[in-house]
Amino acid sequence: MSGIHARGTARRVQSQGNHDVPCALFLQGPTGIYLIDPAHSTIGLSVRHTMTAEVRGAFTAFEGLLKLDGSRPTRSEAYFSVQTGSLETGVPERDAQVTGPDFLDSATLPLMSFRSTEVLRADGRFRMAGHLRIKDVEAPADLDLEFGGTSLDAYGQHRVRWAGTAVSTTVKLVLDVCAVLRG
Numbered sequence: 001m002s003g004i005h006a007r008g009t010a011r012r013v014q015s016q017g018n019h020d021v022p023c024a025l026f027l028q029g030p031t032g033i034y035l036i037d038p039a040h041s042t043i044g045l046s047v048r049h050t051m052t053a054e055v056r057g058a059f060t061a062f063e064g065l066l067k068l069d070g071s072r073p074t075r076s077e078a079y080f081s082v083q084t085g086s087l088e089t090g091v092p093e094r095d096a097q098v099t100g101p102d103f104l105d106s107a108t109l110p111l112m113s114f115r116s117t118e119v120l121r122a123d124g125r126f127r128m129a130g131h132l133r134i135k136d137v138e139a140p141a142d143l144d145l146e147f148g149g150t151s152l153d154a155y156g157q158h159r160v161r162w163a164g165t166a167v168s169t170t171v172k173l174v175l176d177v178c179a180v181l182r183g
Contacts, residue, residue, distance in 0.1 A: 008041020029070030036064035
């Protein structure tokens with residue numbers, strides 16, 4: 001499926017309320033401010049190419065912040081930024097084309113970002129509505145979210161596992177608008 005895909009872990013850097021007891025993480029859900037751990041996370045892009053092939057790539061430089069409210073998940077928030085020039089598809093010529101002025105134009109506009117505006121819960125799943133900015137274009141985007149659980153790492157720090165996929169029509173819309181603007 002074409003879109004932006006992300007998965008990984010985040011490390012809690014600040015707790016909120018009385019959720020310092022590890023048991024509370026498992027009973028109510030994680031609460032606090034978490035930083036995305038780039039060493040254990042990926043943010044990738046996949047797009048249809050010539051109607052038959054799908055090109056996949058991964059960004060190697062990104063950061064993100066999750067503000068989680070375990071007792072009221074719909075109050076949670078997320079912020080991500082990606083260095084568009086860090087895209088790697090496994091083909092250097094393709095990387096240069098996609099990150100070049102015809103598509104992402106990372107030399108002029110090096111950041112792609114997402115900021116949430118609302119979290120909706122339905123059937124035990126979450127959808128995070130927000131704004132995705134690619135190049136000079138910002139469009140509404142929905143991330144379908146999966147919560148993968150919580151754990152303590154080897155250093156006793158709280159971690160959450162997560163995965164999300166941006167609805168493909170939003171990514172296509174933003175890239176189509178960028179193509180129109182360039183030409």
